[in-house]
Amino acid sequence: MHRADYVIKRGFFALVTIFVAITINFFLFRVLPGNAVSDLSRVPHATPQLRHALSVEFGLDKPKWEQYLIYIRNLLHGNMGISFAYQQPVSHLLIADLKNTIPMVTVGTFAAIVVGVTSGVLSAWRRGSPPDHVSTTLAIFAYAFPTQWLGLMLLILFAGVLPAGGMTNQFLFGPEPFWQHLGDIAQHMILPAATLMLTAYGSYTLVVRSSMLETLGEDYVLTARAKGLPPRRIVLRHALRNALLPMVTLIALDLGFIVGGAVLIEVIFSWPGIGLAMYTAIGQRDYPMLQGGFLILTVSVILLNFLADLVYFRLDPRITQ
Amino acid sequence: MSLQALGAAGGGPQDPGDAQAAAGLPERRRRRGFFLAVLRERKAAAVGLGIIVFFVVLSIVAPYISPYSASAQTCAVYAPPSLHHWLGCDDGGIDMLSELMQGGRISLVVGFAATLVAMVIGGGFGILSGYFGGWVDVTLMRITDYLIVIPDLVFAMVIADVWGASLVHVIIVIGILEWTSTARIIRAQVMSLRERVYVKRTKGLGASDARIIGRHILPQVGPLLMANTVLTVAVAIYLETALAFLGLEDPSVTTWGTILEHAFERTAISSGAWWAIVPDGFVIALVIVGCFLFGQAIEDALNPRLKVAHLSVRRWRLRPLVGRGPDAI
Numbered sequence: 001m002h003r004a005d006y007v008i009k010r011g012f013f014a015l016v017t018i019f020v021a022i023t024i025n026f027f028l029f030r031v032l033p034g035n036a037v038s039d040l041s042r043v044p045h046a047t048p049q050l051r052h053a054l055s056v057e058f059g060l061d062k063p064k065w066e067q068y069l070i071y072i073r074n075l076l077h078g079n080m081g082i083s084f085a086y087q088q089p090v091s092h093l094l095i096a097d098l099k100n101t102i103p104m105v106t107v108g109t110f111a112a113i114v115v116g117v118t119s120g121v122l123s124a125w126r127r128g129s130p131p132d133h134v135s136t137t138l139a140i141f142a143y144a145f146p147t148q149w150l151g152l153m154l155l156i157l158f159a160g161v162l163p164a165g166g167m168t169n170q171f172l173f174g175p176e177p178f179w180q181h182l183g184d185i186a187q188h189m190i191l192p193a194a195t196l197m198l199t200a201y202g203s204y205t206l207v208v209r210s211s212m213l214e215t216l217g218e219d220y221v222l223t224a225r226a227k228g229l230p231p232r233r234i235v236l237r238h239a240l241r242n243a244l245l246p247m248v249t250l251i252a253l254d255l256g257f258i259v260g261g262a263v264l265i266e267v268i269f270s271w272p273g274i275g276l277a278m279y280t281a282i283g284q285r286d287y288p289m290l291q292g293g294f295l296i297l298t299v300s301v302i303l304l305n306f307l308a309d310l311v312y313f314r315l316d317p318r319i320t321q
Numbered sequence: 322m323s324l325q326a327l328g329a330a331g332g333g334p335q336d337p338g339d340a341q342a343a344a345g346l347p348e349r350r351r352r353r354g355f356f357l358a359v360l361r362e363r364k365a366a367a368v369g370l371g372i373i374v375f376f377v378v379l380s381i382v383a384p385y386i387s388p389y390s391a392s393a394q395t396c397a398v399y400a401p402p403s404l405h406h407w408l409g410c411d412d413g414g415i416d417m418l419s420e421l422m423q424g425g426r427i428s429l430v431v432g433f434a435a436t437l438v439a440m441v442i443g444g445g446f447g448i449l450s451g452y453f454g455g456w457v458d459v460t461l462m463r464i465t466d467y468l469i470v471i472p473d474l475v476f477a478m479v480i481a482d483v484w485g486a487s488l489v490h491v492i493i494v495i496g497i498l499e500w501t502s503t504a505r506i507i508r509a510q511v512m513s514l515r516e517r518v519y520v521k522r523t524k525g526l527g528a529s530d531a532r533i534i535g536r537h538i539l540p541q542v543g544p545l546l547m548a549n550t551v552l553t554v555a556v557a558i559y560l561e562t563a564l565a566f567l568g569l570e571d572p573s574v575t576t577w578g579t580i581l582e583h584a585f586e587r588t589a590i591s592s593g594a595w596w597a598i599v600p601d602g603f604v605i606a607l608v609i610v611g612c613f614l615f616g617q618a619i620e621d622a623l624n625p626r627l628k629v630a631h632l633s634v635r636r637w638r639l640r641p642l643v644g645r646g647p648d649a650i
Contacts, residue, residue, distance in 0.1 A: 301470060
């Protein structure tokens with residue numbers, strides 16, 4: 001298969017998946033019993049006139065297929081509706097939240113990759129030794145502990161030392177230089193990002209360890225040893241690069257989990273991101289926000305998966321054969 | 322004993338020769354032999370099963386042995402651990418140890434019930450897709466592919482919120498989200514079983530599809546389904562705690578998830594009440610590790626080639642290493 005074919009095939013798959021997500025999103029909220037009107041008109045003495053007026057206002061009196069077409073047309077124009085609670089366009093609110101989520105998730109994931117790969121390589125290198133046992137056991141337990149529990153633990157341990165909630169210091173505004181604001185945000189980011197690192201690094205450790213063990217048994221590693229290369233060089237230059245290949249797929253597949261973890265972490269540390277927005281929306285019965293958050297997170301995961309497909313193809317063209 | 326010997330001793334479904342050689346034995350004996358062999362061969366399997374059995378038994382006898390009521394106040398608010406209350410008390414003055422025992426009952430029920438839903442859907446999808454192939458396969462696997470990419474916690478949040486917070490909803494939500502990898506794995510297994518000689522012969526003798534699936538395919542994928550069941554229980558319990566933490570669990574029940582939620586919502590941290598948080602995380606982690614060890618051991622014994630290398634352990638499940646889509650694994 002040619003490269004272009006592969007890219008087109010994966011791209012088409014990503015597009016269809018996005019379309020499926022949009023459709024699920026629509027039907028979940030419209031077809032299941034109960035809708036925004038039955039919820040909003042739950043006020044005492046709601047008259048049939050009020051219900052009808054609300055129905056017309058939300059376009060719920062139209063047939064379902066027409067609502068669906070309107071929904072898709074609006075989405076294509078970037079219109080995700082108006083938040084019930086804030087009376088502002090959902091897309092504006094959520095884009096602002098997304099800008100807060102991305103740095104925290106990126107830093108946390110990156111830290112998880114670094115820690116996971118390092119401990120995985122060391123485990124495989126010194127397999128069977130006490131450090132190996134310690135690191136694999138830690139890795140298994142790191143996932144087994146619920147994300148929210150790990151976050152609460154960090155809160156208990158570091159509550160006084162590091163900022164425990166929010167993204168910025170409320171009293172730091174105005175004339176301070178830019179780097180001071182940056183430092184402030186970085187300080188607030190330590191605990192949330194560390195929680196994400198803890199909850200995600202374990203799978204990386206185990207996968208890197210076993211894929212390293214597999215690679216260390218390959219013939220070219222034997223050749224390298226026969227040439228008399230130092231072990232360091234064999235592990236880092238010859239084995240590691242090939243052993244890291246599964247990581248690309250794994251990181252992509254883990255994204256859905258990382259996003260879920262990010263929601264929990266944002267709730268714990270009051271990080272003003274898209275997860276906290278969805279959590280707040282649940283409390284406020286703010287369906288448009290919830291719907292928008294689901295859509296943005298799902299589409300990001302799908303697009304990043306598509307990106308991972310491309311990266312993987314670049315690293316290992318064998319997959320299309 | 323080597324892995325091959327293990328497979329032969331257990332009459333594992335991997336090799337048609339084994340299946341035929343062991344065909345003389347009654348079905349149930351062979352199956353039991355397989356699990357016993359796994360338990361004997363692998364320490365991890367025994368440890369994992371031990372943990373699971375411990376918590377299941379504890380949940381069953383909890384009402385008889387729990388020291389205090391799990392719903393009535395028996396001590397001061399956030400009283401620290403003491404001789405009378407080993408794990409201290411929560412925000413309502415309820416004994417933590419009793420509450421953990423009670424919470425485990427519901428959490429395990431949610432875990433197993435949700436897994437049952439997931440196994441029926443996933444097993445059904447996998448068997449139909451692998452056995453019939455063609456357009457059935459394409460349709461079912463497309464659905465699986467789309468669902469697998471959607472982030473499950475976020476999706477679960479939306480569904481649980483629209484349906485309203487209740488125990489049954491949480492079970493169904495988790496069940497309908499966590500079947501995708503099972504379907505993939507079962508499908509791969511059924512596809513290879515379908516081509517075996519004994520299945521073809523049965524077909525030649527005029528057996529109906531339903532009979533072949535029921536009598537000849539299902540028993541063979543049984544152990545694999547079992548391994549997936551155990552692993553899915555872990556995922557289900559994990560997801561339940563997350564949903565409960567976000568306030569999407571029935572507020573009137575106590576689960577391991579709601580214990581964490583209440584501790585977080587009701588200022589356990591600023592009160593310094595670590596005992597309302599720490600033990601809960603440990604029991605959840607222990608059950609999950611137990612399921613992981615046991616499920617993994619069965620899976621490894623069934624198919625040594627699949628081993629740990631290709632796992633994303635977060636989902637506690639097999640993941641395709643190379644390639645995606647229907648032909649992965």
